[in-house]
Amino acid sequence: MSIFYLIHAPFAIDERLDQWRACCDMKKAGKTRFVGLANYRESHIAEIKNAGLPMPDANQIELHPWFQRPELISFLRRKNISIIAYSSLLPLANWRGKPGQNSGKPDDMKLEGMALDSSFKMMAAKYSVTEAQLLLKWGLQKGYAVLPKTVDESRMRENLDLQHFIIDDQDMAAFDVMDRGDGVAWHAGDPSSGL
Template sequence: MTTQHERELTPGVNVPLVGFGTFLIPDDQTADAVENALAAGYRHIDTAEVYENERGVGEGLRRGLQQAGLTRGDVFITTKLWPQTQDRDKTGAEAARSLDESLERLGVEQVDLYLIHATFGREQRLEQWQALAEAYKSGKTRAIGVSNFNATHIDELIEAGLPVPHANQIELHPWSQKPELVSYLNQKGITPIAYSSLAPLSTWRTAPGHSSGKTQEMRAEGERENSPFKKLAEKYGVTEAQFLLGWGVQNGYPVLPKSTNPNRIRQNLDIFSFTIDDADMEYIRGLDRGAGLAWGEVDPTTHG
């Protein structure tokens, strides 16, 4: 049964609407962060092969389950295939091995959702998706999906006679709303999962190598006293982060906030006590700026 704080990916598989993101958390800090997240009430942890912190996630999962008296089945785990190795795309066989290696690092026999992290070459993309379909059949993952795919990429999978993805994890926030892609995903029964939900805040992706001119422009806007999200957060009596996450969840998107601060970890989960009114939702629709920023000046969907 799906609760009000979950969304069904496929019959019997429900993803919590608030997950704990681990992007940019170093492996040696990830275990503590995941343990704190589970203690705060998170039941979805998101990681990826390329984050290089799956071992930390696994350790945090083991500690967190024991501390909270939970079982493995109580926590939804997402990880992702990085589709390249060195300077070429992975074959289907290499994709299958990557999942086995992720399972070993996480210390689990099965993940709940396994995604192809990005698009690159078309032929290998189809091979990789076939490998994920086989992993789904074998029970190594309860659901399969993609990330950073557009409608054309997904149509390629379907036209090749391959399964429709259960989810597409994409950048979604008020400044990158992707209404046409979201409409397409909903029509196909594919769940949009949002990352970078907090992009409009001034602290977004300030780590070295993850900042662009557009990011700096956003930071300046976010720091203004009259920025729209400061005003809206004040209106609803929540933090800016809570407001942005609430906007995502109100649209039906599972969100993946990341923090290593225990107080913020708890705050980011506490987003179900307010509802944004229709007028403000309409106002936010007018703030859309089009393409996202997560990949800097390079759109991974232009490869292949």
């Protein structure tokens, strides 16, 4: 039995509802504990609801201070769908590689993260934590599950060590105005359907 089964993206226009029906059947048959989606927007989830199918347990989406998706977040909360953040560490200068390395993140954003006076560096220094810890804690304090990826054991420990500090209300408010309204790791749109 698997714990969680997710549909990676809403691209299969004609089969999208059938895919979701199959997930719900797997859960009903006890083959997985939870079923969910990734990269689904409000319209895709509304499609599931309009078809009278069970709602997903979670939606896994790109979420970090530069891409905060307030409308989608409040929609998911209203529908009681858990939110799983991915690419939480995207603002880091080294996210998926240095400038010049192909990661899907533009070089100017990478260089921005290298600035010694970047807001994340300054705020992380205030709490005596790393920028990665600050970004992950932001996600947790927003109520999201986070799933950072690293190939390095010491960074893995660092990413798990988040209990000893709390970002204060003033700094959480400072994060609120950092939203740039656009995805980097995954484009927010759905080119396959126009939905």
